Structures are given as C-alpha cells and as structure tokens.
Amino acid sequence: MSNWFNEKILLGMNCREYISKHATLLNFMALIILCFSFYAMAYRLIYGLGPATNLSDTYPWGFWISFDILAGIALAAPGLTVGTVVYLFGAKDYKHFARPAILSSLLGYIFAVFALMFDLGRYYRVFYVIGWSWGLNSILFLIAWHFFLYIIICLIEWFPAFFEWLGIEKAKNFFSKLGIWATVFGVIIAGGHQSALGGLFLVAPTKIHPLWYSALLPLFFLVSALFAGISMVIIESTISHKVFRDQLKTFDRADFDNKTLGLAKALVIILFVYLILKVLDLTHYNNWHYLKSEYGYWYLLEVVGFVLAPALVLINSVKNKKVKLVRFTTFWVVTGVILNRFNVSLIAYNWYIPLQEKYYPTWMEIALSLGVVTLIVLFYRFIVRRMSILS
Amino acid sequence: MNRREFFKRSLTIAGSLLIARNSNASDQPLSVYSTQNKANKKNWEKFEELKKTNSQIDESYAVLVDITKCIGCRRCEWACNEWNKNPNRPVKEFEASKDEKPSVFDRVRRTHAGEFTVVNRFHSKNKPVYVKKQCMHCAEAACLNACFVDAFKKTPQGAVLYNPSLCVGCRYCMIACPFDIPAYEYYNALTPQITKCTMCFDRVTDGKVPACVESCTSDALIFGKRSEMLKLAYNTINKNPERYINHVYGEHEAGGTNWLYISQIPFEKLGFPELDKTPIPAHSKSFLFTVKVLEVVAAAPLVWGAYYMISKNRSKKEGKKDE
Ligand code: SF4
Ligand code: SF4
Numbered sequence: 001m002s003n004w005f006n007e008k009i010l011l012g013m014n015c016r017e018y019i020s021k022h023a024t025l026l027n028f029m030a031l032i033i034l035c036f037s038f039y040a041m042a043y044r045l046i047y048g049l050g051p052a053t054n055l056s057d058t059y060p061w062g063f064w065i066s067f068d069i070l071a072g073i074a075l076a077a078p079g080l081t082v083g084t085v086v087y088l089f090g091a092k093d094y095k096h097f098a099r100p101a102i103l104s105s106l107l108g109y110i111f112a113v114f115a116l117m118f119d120l121g122r123y124y125r126v127f128y129v130i131g132w133s134w135g136l137n138s139i140l141f142l143i144a145w146h147f148f149l150y151i152i153i154c155l156i157e158w159f160p161a162f163f164e165w166l167g168i169e170k171a172k173n174f175f176s177k178l179g180i181w182a183t184v185f186g187v188i189i190a191g192g193h194q195s196a197l198g199g200l201f202l203v204a205p206t207k208i209h210p211l212w213y214s215a216l217l218p219l220f221f222l223v224s225a226l227f228a229g230i231s232m233v234i235i236e237s238t239i240s241h242k243v244f245r246d247q248l249k250t251f252d253r254a255d256f257d258n259k260t261l262g263l264a265k266a267l268v269i270i271l272f273v274y275l276i277l278k279v280l281d282l283t284h285y286n287n288w289h290y291l292k293s294e295y296g297y298w299y300l301l302e303v304v305g306f307v308l309a310p311a312l313v314l315i316n317s318v319k320n321k322k323v324k325l326v327r328f329t330t331f332w333v334v335t336g337v338i339l340n341r342f343n344v345s346l347i348a349y350n351w352y353i354p355l356q357e358k359y360y361p362t363w364m365e366i367a368l369s370l371g372v373v374t375l376i377v378l379f380y381r382f383i384v385r386r387m388s389i390l391s
Numbered sequence: 392m393n394r395r396e397f398f399k400r401s402l403t404i405a406g407s408l409l410i411a412r413n414s415n416a417s418d419q420p421l422s423v424y425s426t427q428n429k430a431n432k433k434n435w436e437k438f439e440e441l442k443k444t445n446s447q448i449d450e451s452y453a454v455l456v457d458i459t460k461c462i463g464c465r466r467c468e469w470a471c472n473e474w475n476k477n478p479n480r481p482v483k484e485f486e487a488s489k490d491e492k493p494s495v496f497d498r499v500r501r502t503h504a505g506e507f508t509v510v511n512r513f514h515s516k517n518k519p520v521y522v523k524k525q526c527m528h529c530a531e532a533a534c535l536n537a538c539f540v541d542a543f544k545k546t547p548q549g550a551v552l553y554n555p556s557l558c559v560g561c562r563y564c565m566i567a568c569p570f571d572i573p574a575y576e577y578y579n580a581l582t583p584q585i586t587k588c589t590m591c592f593d594r595v596t597d598g599k600v601p602a603c604v605e606s607c608t609s610d611a612l613i614f615g616k617r618s619e620m621l622k623l624a625y626n627t628i629n630k631n632p633e634r635y636i637n638h639v640y641g642e643h644e645a646g647g648t649n650w651l652y653i654s655q656i657p658f659e660k661l662g663f664p665e666l667d668k669t670p671i672p673a674h675s676k677s678f679l680f681t682v683k684v685l686e687v688v689a690a691a692p693l694v695w696g697a698y699y700m701i702s703k704n705r706s707k708k709e710g711k712k713d714e
Contacts, residue, residue, distance in 0.1 A: 046580060050577030051578070060565035121575070122583065129539050137679065140561060142679065183697070188686050192685070196682065201566075203567040203675050205674055218681075
C-alpha cells in the first residue's frame with residue numbers, strides 16, 4: 001500500500017523528499033492565500049453572510065456570484081470550445097489541446113460549485129433542486145441542472161486519463177468509448193448554461209442599466225464564453241508548456257506556434273461576431289444617446305477597449321505571425337470577459353443608486369475566491385503531473 | 392477582527408451557534424438582526440391546511456392605497472410588526488417620527504428581514520407625500536418565477552406566500568423582484584430565510600382585514616375584492632380629477648398586482664419603478680423555450696454526427712487490422 005502511495009501520489013519519492021522538493025516560494029505563497037481563504041470560509045460558516053460579506057438587501061449578489069460563477073464559468077469554457085472542435089468536427093490536429101481543456105473545465109466547474117456553497121444561505125439543501133422540489137420556470141433551475149449534468153460529463157471525459165493512471169484498462173476503455181457521446185451532450189449542455197447565466201438577468205429589466213440589459217443577454221454570454229474559452233486554451237497551453245516542459249517528450253515548437261495562430265484566427269472571428277451583435281443591440285434599443293454619460297464611457301471602455309482593440313491587435317499579430325503578441329492579447333481578452341461579467345451583475349445592477357451606497361466586497365469575499373483559484377491551480381498541477389493529460 | 396479574537400469568539404459561541412451576532416455592524420437597522428421570524432412560515436402552514444379543505448374563492452382581494460390621504464403616522468408599520476411578531480417599539484415613537492429631526496423619513500427606506508412594510512416621505516411642491524411600501528403581491532410574481540426550488544405560491548386570495556422549508560437561500564428572488572421586496576436574514580448563519588409581507592393571509596382567511604389596513608385611521612388603506620377596489624379607485628379619481636392623476640398603479644404594472652395605488656403626483660416621483668404591462672416572468676420565458684427547443688432539436692443532429700464519427704473511427708481501425 002505504502003509503495004503504491006509513494007509511486008502514484010508522491011511521484012516515486014518518499015514523504016520527506018516530496019515535502020522538501022515542494023518547499024518553494026510559490027508554494028509558500030499558495031499556502032498563505034489558502035490560510036486566509038480557509039479563515040474566510042470558516043468565518044462565513046460560523047457567523048453567516050452578514051458579518052462575512054458586504055451583501056445587503058439591495059445587493060443580494062456580490063463578488064462571489066460575479067467572480068466565481070459568472071466569470072469563472074465563462075473561463076471554464078475550454079472544454080466546450082476544444083471538445084467541440086476536436087471530437088465533433090474531427091480537428092485531430094488540436095487533439096492534444098483537448099485533455100488539458102477538459103481537465104480545466106472539470107476543475108473550473110467543481111470549484112465554482114464549491115465556492116457557490118458559501119454563498120447559498122442553506123447550502124446543505126442544494127440537492128433539493130436536483131431531486132426534491134423543482135422550480136421549472138426558473139432560469140436558475142436550468143443552470144443548476146446543467147451544472148450537475150456538465151460535471152458528470154466532464155468526469156466521463158476525464159476518466160480515461162484517470163483510469164489509465166490507476167492502471168485499470170477495462171474502465172479506461174469503457175470511458176474512452178463513452179467519451180464521444182459525453183462530448184456531444186457536453187456541447188449541448190455547456191452551450192445551454194453559458195447562455196443561461198446571461199439569462200439570469202433577463203428578469204431584472206428595470207434594475208440593469210439599459211446599455212447592458214438586453215433580450216440578447218444569453219447570446220452575449222454564450223458568444224463571449226466562446227472567446228473566453230479559446231483564450232483560456234491558449235493561456236493554459238502556454239503556461240503548461242513552460243511549466244511542465246519535462247513531461248513533453250515530443251514537443252514541436254513550430255507546430256505548437258502554428259496551432260496557436262490557428263486558434264487566434266478563430267478567436268478573431270468570434271470577437272467580431274460579438275461586436276456586430278453589440279452594435280445591432282445598441283441600434284435596436286436605440287441606446288446610442290446613453291453613450292454620452294459616465295456609464296456610457298464605461299461601456300465603451302468594455303466594448304472598444306477589451307473587445308475591438310484586442311481583436312485588431314490579434315489580426316495584426318496573426319498576419320505577422322507574432323505568437324508572443326497573440327499570447328499576450330488573450331490575457332487582455334479574458335480580462336475583458338471578467339470585466340463584462342462584473343459590469344452586468346454588479347456595476348450596471350442598481351445603476352441608479354448613488355456611488356457611495358454601492359456594494360464593494362469585503363476582504364474575506366476576495367480571499368475566499370482567491371483561495372478557490374489557488375486550489376484549482378494546485379489540483380491542476382497535481383493531476384497533470386500524474387496522469388497523461390499533456391502528452 | 393484579528394485571529395485571536397476570532398478564536399475567542401468562536402469558543403464563546405460554540406454552544407450557541409444559532410444566535411451568533413456580530414457587533415461591528417451596528418450601523419445596520421435593528422431589523423436585520425431579527426432572525427427566525429415565524430410569520431412567513433405560519434402563513435404557509437395555514438395555506439397548506441386550507442388547501443385540504445378545498446374552499447372556493449371566486450376572486451382575489453386587494454388593498455387600495457390612497458396616497459393623498461396618508462398622514463405618515465406609521466401606525467401601519469407598528470401594527471405589522473405587532474401582528475407578525477417583528478421587533479417593535481411603542482406606537483408613539485412611530486407617530487413622532489413625522490416631526491422629529493433627524494427622522495427616519497430623512498432617507499428612503501426599503502423592507503428588511505424584520506420590517507415587512509415601511510412608509511417613506513417624498514416631497515412635492517414642498518409638501519410632504521407619504522408612501523407605504525410592502526410586497527405588491529403580483530399576479531405573475533417575479534419572485535415566484537425566479538425561485539429554483541418553487542418556494543413561492545400565489546394564493547387564490549391574492550397573497551404571494553413563501554415557504555421557508557424549501558428555500559435554499561440563493562437570493563435570486565431578491566434579484567428578480569422589481570419592487571425590491573424580499574429581504575434576507577443575513578445575520579443567521581445556519582437557517583436564514585427570506586421574509587416579506589404576507590398580505591396577512593392568516594387574518595384574511597379568518598375574515599379579517601390585514602393588520603395595517605385595520606390600523607389606518609385616515610382611510611388611506613382600503614381592503615376588498617380586487618375588482619371592487621379598482622372600481623373604487625376610478626370612482627375616486629373621476630370625482631376629483633384635479634386632485635388625482637389618472638393612473639391606478641398596480642392595475643397593469645408587471646401584469647397587475649394585488650396592491651393598488653392612487654396618487655396626486657406621478658408615481659415615478661414616489662419611488663415606484665416604471666413598469667409596462669409585461670409580467671417580469673415573460674422576459675425569461677421565451678429564452679427558456681428557446682433553450683428547450685435548441686437542446687431537443689440540436690441534440691438530434693449532433694448525436695447523429697457523433698455516431699457517424701465513431702463508426703468512421705471503428706472502420707478505420709478494422710481496416711488497419713486487415714492489413
Ligand atoms: S412585489 Fe416582489 S416579492 Fe412581492 S409578489 Fe411581486 S415580485 Fe414577489
Ligand atoms: S432565496 Fe429561497 S425563495 Fe428565494 S429564489 Fe432562492 S431558494 Fe427561492
């Protein structure tokens with residue numbers, strides 16, 4: 001048993017070796033973040049949402065929903081984008097982007113739900129929505145079910161790597177065969193709930209600033225999740241190819257750069273689809289006059305500064321084959337998506353309220369979320385080192 | 392709060408988790424501390440009980456608020472607290488707030504966990520205008536539609552009731568309500584609930600009028616069948632067209648509500664949201680429908696595509712074996 005443990009979990013080292021090898025500055029920082037985060041979690045569980053957060057009756061949803069759920073799930077879309085491209089459209093060239101993409105989706109969703117537990121007043125009742133009481137007309141109901149199903153789907157997609165690691169051939173083959181079906185349903189389900197996250201705010205037509213409120217909110221969320229997903233694939237592959245270089249036996253730099261440029265092309269197209277939709281939306285609601293206000297400038301910053309500008313830079317860098325610039329720009333795009341989620345759910349929400357009465361998070365809300373991000377990174381690293389995800 | 396204090400406090404409350412309260416939030420209104428109000432639960436139980444007897448109600452009730460008559464005595468707030476066992480103060484203190492400086496009227500308030508209704512003061516041509524605020528008991532309630540575990544019900548009597556034994560505490564109902572009514576017990580760590588006005592369902596089904604209506608001495612609140620209240624509203628307006636604007640708020644707003652208001656100045660100046668006839672749930676209905684259609688219709692070709700891919704792979708593999 002202990003042999004198995006050393007071999008599989010500790011990468012063939014014994015406990016002492018393992019710990020000393022991991023006593024790095026980065027790990028130490030991760031540990032500190034986790035301490036603050038766990039403190040915040042405990043505090044929230046013991047004292048309740050009131051003392052731990054700045055939530056109020058006016059702002060029932062705060063940082064956790066905006067960051068962990070809305071932004072987090074959009075960034076966890078790689079599984080959706082790459083899964084589709086590779087398994088459904090048969091783009092085999094991109095195959096080795098698939099496993100890491102699915103893993104990050106899996107972790108992204110599991111930890112989003114984990115973080116959500118702290119936001120729910122009665123977290124221990126969350127299973128009510130699955131098997132006890134159905135609010136069939138609620139968009140939140142749709143999301144809850146889709147999350148539930150999507151996590152199962154990601155698990156199925158990840159199991160081949162998992163059972164390979166455990167050395168259980170039979171289970172591995174079984175899940176490999178299921179994989180394609182899981183992807184098919186995964187695309188449907190992921191598309192459904194990415195848009196449903198935007199749909200959540202359809203019920204607040206009087207509360208969200210007209211520049212952000214639109215019947216197209218679900219479509220905006222879906223399309224921006226697509227470009228967030230592709231950007232995340234580029235970001236992740238960049239980082240993991242740097243960090244886990246030793247695991248890649250056959251790494252072809254030129255080929256990798258080419259694939260990245262290929263993804264960047266797709267990214268540009270989707271960014272422009274989004275921009276066109278945005279302009280149509282402005283025209284349809286005849287909202288142009290709002291642009292000349294403080295909220296209008298903020299809106300322009302989001303759309304021009306974080307969608308149009310990176311799109312133009314991407315066109316240029318694809319043309320000139322500047323892969324580094326592509327990689328940088330994807331960070332820019334992802335920041336834009338996060339900004340958008342905050343805008344819809346917090347900044348444009350209750351926009352008529354004076355600035356000093358608006359919500360801002362407590363340090364505990366931020367610490368808890370940072371800790372969750374850290375956990376995702378740690379788990380990702382843990383799994384990538386042990387299972388054949390990258391190769 | 393530092394860590395040591397945190398541990399100390401954790402120990403002191405170890406035995407009494409349920410009543411954990413925090414001291415550094417003293418600027419919050421007293422009512423947010425109120426936990427475990429029983430009013431919503433009690434009304435829900437009564438509703439469940441009455442369902443069994445299957446009594447027929449042909450028409451829902453409504454309260455008509457005549458804003459011009461309200462004198463801002465806040466007795467309705469007092470009566471509501473009293474009946475629903477919310478934290479309360481002597482009625483004199485409520486009545487006094489009109490002339491006090493500073494006064495609760497200095498800022499516009501909303502409902503909170505221990506305050507199901509509040510009266511706010513606005514000004515029109517330097518004259519004060521008092522407006523009572525509580526759940527509007529919408530015909531097609533946004534809160535009801537938003538709840539993902541179906542914890543709200545619209546009763547035939549008109550009241551929208553909340554069931555605390557299903558609620559998961561997601562607070563989506565608060566996002567959805569256009570009138571900012573549902574409030575949440577943020578200071579309860581284990582069993583928080585949503586609270587809101589119940590239209591005194593328990594009193595109404597016993598043949599009484601809501602507590603606030605009973606306590607109003609200036610005829611600003613009148614309770615009766617909804618159609619009769621509408622008729623009364625228009626009669627009042629038509630008799631005194633120079634005193635009222637020709638608008639009954641709640642007749643059509645968001646699909647109609649079981650509280651109706653008439654006023655001398657436009658409602659948007661009194662903190663009422665500008666809503667058209669579209670019920671709030673209608674905004675999400677078409678999206679839900681689209682998702683269902685897409686997922687069912689798009690599923691078929693995708694599944695077929697997958698099948699096709701698999702069989703292609705398989706035939707390739709078999710081809711290899713043959714070589
Ligand atoms: S006013 Fe708000 S809480 Fe009351 S029934 Fe309507 S939507 Fe629900
Ligand atoms: S907070 Fe409770 S009542 Fe409100 S939507 Fe969520 S589960 Fe339903």
